[in-house]
Amino acid sequence: MIFRKTSAQFQFIWRFFRKYKALLWVGIVTLFFIDVLEVFPPLILGWTIDALTERSTPDVFLHYALIYVAVLTFQAVGRYIWRMTLVKASLLTGRDLREEIVAKIFRLPIAQLQRERAGDLVSLSTNDTEAVRMVLSGGVIVLTDAIFYFITIPVAMFWLSPKLTLLTFLPLPLIPYLVFKCEGLIRFWFEKVQENFSQMSAHAQESLAGHKLIQAFVAEEERAGQFKDLGEDYLRKSLKLARIQGFLGPSLDFVMSLSLIMLVWFVYPMIFDGALSVGVFVAFQRFVQKLIWPMEAVGLAVGFYQRSKASSGRLIKLLEQPDENEVLNLHTANESLPTKGSIEVVSQHDRSKESSNPVAIRINHLTFRYPGRHQPAIDDISFELPAGKRLAILGEIGSGKSTLLALLLKFHPVHRGQIFIADKDIVDWQTHELRNIISYVPQDVFLFKDLVSENISLSESEKSVEEAKLVKAATRARIHSEIVKMDEGYSTVLQERGSNLSGGQRQRMGIARALVKNAPLLLVDDSLSAVDYETEAAIVQEFDRFRGQTTELFVSHRVSLALRSDLVIYMHAGRISELGSPAELYKNRGRFYNLCVRQGMSPEVGSDDEVTLV
Structure with missing residues (x-):
């Protein structure tokens, strides 16, 4: 009974x-x-x-x-x-x-x-x-x-x-x-x-x-x-x-x-x-x-x-409760999908076998609303970013910049035909397969109560990563010199959420983590906001040294990074307000120009990259 x-x-x-x-x-x-x-x-x-x-x-x-x-x-x-x-x-x-x-x-x-x-x-x-x-x-x-x-x-x-x-x-x-x-x-x-x-x-x-x-x-x-x-x-x-x-x-x-x-x-x-x-x-x-x-x-x-x-x-x-993949496929349940097994699921162990070439991104009339909200966070935006180019996304708070990166990471479902990465519809990408080719630095970098080395090598499935690889990534992120000054260096145990580090140190630790992964696509969500201009310039110079090897998307409120980009998008109320090279947008004297004036910066040279507005 x-x-x-x-x-x-x-x-x-x-x-x-x-x-x-x-x-x-x-x-x-x-x-x-x-x-x-x-x-x-x-x-x-x-x-x-x-x-x-x-x-x-x-x-x-x-x-x-x-x-x-x-x-x-x-x-x-x-x-x-x-x-x-x-x-x-x-x-x-x-x-x-x-x-x-x-x-x-x-x-x-x-x-x-x-x-x-x-x-x-x-x-x-x-x-x-x-x-x-x-x-x-x-x-x-x-x-x-x-x-x-x-x-x-x-x-x-x-x-x-x-x-x-x-x-x-x-x-x-x-x-x-x-x-x-x-x-x-x-x-x-x-x-x-x-x-x-x-x-x-x-x-x-x-x-x-x-x-x-x-x-x-x-x-x-x-x-x-x-x-x-x-x-x-x-x-x-x-x-x-x-x-x-x-x-x-x-x-x-x-x-x-x-x-x-x-x-x-x-x-x-x-x-x-x-x-x-x-x-x-x-x-x-x-x-x-x-x-x-x-x-x-x-x-x-x-x-x-x-x-x-x-x-x-x-x-x-x-x-x-439905799994993430089930929710992501909900919007495409009635659309033609590839047959089962046609897409290979790539584990972290197999990432080294993938092509390390940068990937192109194409956004086609993308609109997205958060559940329960009437106003769209992304409202009918379209653009293309060739492989190996750098895109800077600027705009006011709440204009949809971070939401766009979240959609590229497949954190939320979208309809077929709206986002293409490496000439493949994002709907056809397996979630883990897609995220394995992306290095991501969020706004609020989360650090675990663990060794510095383990925090930086988070994306690696192996128990340990070569020290030279960690040092190289930390050096490019301008955090190596501060790590070696810690009591145990890379073996130092961080406090919960990295509370014994400054905001800038946590952000640079997150950048080093993304560089260790060394994926074809890099997404950085306003992760240089807590560092000074001198350190930011040094980090960007490191990225410039490897220009063309990775497709880069930077969300930022600083025009210094945008001026060193191939393409700039200025977003306003979920829509693309301005799109073009830094020199082109500066000449148009729109929102991007006003931001440059407020921050006292201007482009030195123009750029005519292969960027098209769809």
């Missing part, structure tokens, strides 16, 4: 557990063997007491003692076996579940990850997976043990005295009623507790990530008060859940205690009349006490199952 194969939750749980069904069956069979042996200690005790009253010889007591020791020995070995099998299966299943949940999180679309709270995802991959694992460990074990107790103990009791067995079982119909009343409440309040835990995790994560801002605005007390309110709400709901769970176990104990009271009341005269021996009474009393555990086990199993049912529902909801 508790576990039904027809339920989605049970099918979800069993999908992970069946991989280790061999361990499961060994553990269950061993557990049954132990529960069969549980019948003998009360019987041996009863026989011993009757032997005492009959003044039997010492050999009889020795015989019973040896049997008792043998039973306990076999039980000890059996308990070790089922713990090593069932608990091991549970831990392995929990590992598999966590790996699948984390892998699913990484496959979610970028847009959905941005909408999700980090605390919810942390709770799903920790608390919820642990709740499901516990039903495979504690839940299965205690329920199986309870079932076997109900199979073996009543049989032994009926063998001793059918009349007393029926008398003892009179209060038992109360048990299903109590279990039914409590299981729904346990599931309801556990869902509330998990939701509240997610809110606490999200609040803590946001507070830790923004601790500098909180301190700068002296908002520590306000944030601490908000967390305190969440914590008190969590405590209130947890206590409510604990009261319900705490009520179920003692209630079942009370029912079994009623059976024991009835047993004593009716057996007392039978012993004095000689209709029942003291040994049988003691054995029967021990059997009734042993039935208290399966009653508690039923309550524990219900609690484990209801918690796992709530958590598995949340996990199933996550796993049913």
Whole structure:
């Protein structure tokens, strides 16, 4: 009744557990063997007491003692076996579940990850997976043990005295009623507790990530008060859940205690009349006490199952979300796609086999809106960028510059025929294949709490990268001289998010990371904003040394970089306001000219590159 194969939750749980069904069956069979042996200690005790009253010889007591020791020995070995099998299966299943949940999180679309709270995802991959694992460990074990107790103990009791067995079982119909009343409440309040835990995790994560801002605005007390309110709400709901769970176990104990009271009341005269021996009474009393555990086990199993049912529902909801590739292909579901297998998926190991030649980009009447927004972020833009050329994209904040780079990275779906990279429609590119030919430096460079070398070599699948390759990339990014001054050089462990580095150092670390990848297409999203003009000029000069080997797209608010580009696009309200070489746009005296004047710069020479406006 508790576990039904027809339920989605049970099918979800069993999908992970069946991989280790061999361990499961060994553990269950061993557990049954132990529960069969549980019948003998009360019987041996009863026989011993009757032997005492009959003044039997010492050999009889020795015989019973040896049997008792043998039973306990076999039980000890059996308990070790089922713990090593069932608990091991549970831990392995929990590992598999966590790996699948984390892998699913990484496959979610970028847009959905941005909408999700980090605390919810942390709770799903920790608390919820642990709740499901516990039903495979504690839940299965205690329920199986309870079932076997109900199979073996009543049989032994009926063998001793059918009349007393029926008398003892009179209060038992109360048990299903109590279990039914409590299981729904346990599931309801556990869902509330998990939701509240997610809110606490999200609040803590946001507070830790923004601790500098909180301190700068002296908002520590306000944030601490908000967390305190969440914590008190969590405590209130947890206590409510604990009261319900705490009520179920003692209630079942009370029912079994009623059976024991009835047993004593009716057996007392039978012993004095000689209709029942003291040994049988003691054995029967021990059997009734042993039935208290399966009653508690039923309550524990219900609690484990209801918690796992709530958590598995949340996990199933996550796993049913479409993957990034499914979302990206949604817009082209009714369009002609290449046959399966016609596009080779390129792993990081195979990147070295790819052509390192720069790639051309063509944008054809591209329009894009973020979900839930009426105003397009990109509004009917078109241009071509030949392979090996440099494009600088300028414009006001919110004009669509970063969105364009996100679309080139296939972070959001577009329609067929709007973006072409290397003469292939972006819809036909496999996501990993496309991103393997792109080096990307985001606006906010993220650094892990890891070695400097590991942060720079993030794009490499090998465990280690040649030091010369790291030094070359760091030197081109003008960060090498500052790395070698650190305590351990490239082996220095950065603090979380690289908080022990300046904003300019983090940006240059991100540029070095992109240079190590050395992909045919380089996308840089305003990642020189935190460096001074002298350092920026030195970095751009390094890029100029390898001009033509990589197709480059730079988003920037500084015209110094744009003046060294082959093509400049000035965006305004999601549209291309101006497009051409730096000299051409400067002569037109439009928005680009005004920006140059404000920053006190102008092109020294013109440029007539192969750039066409479609």
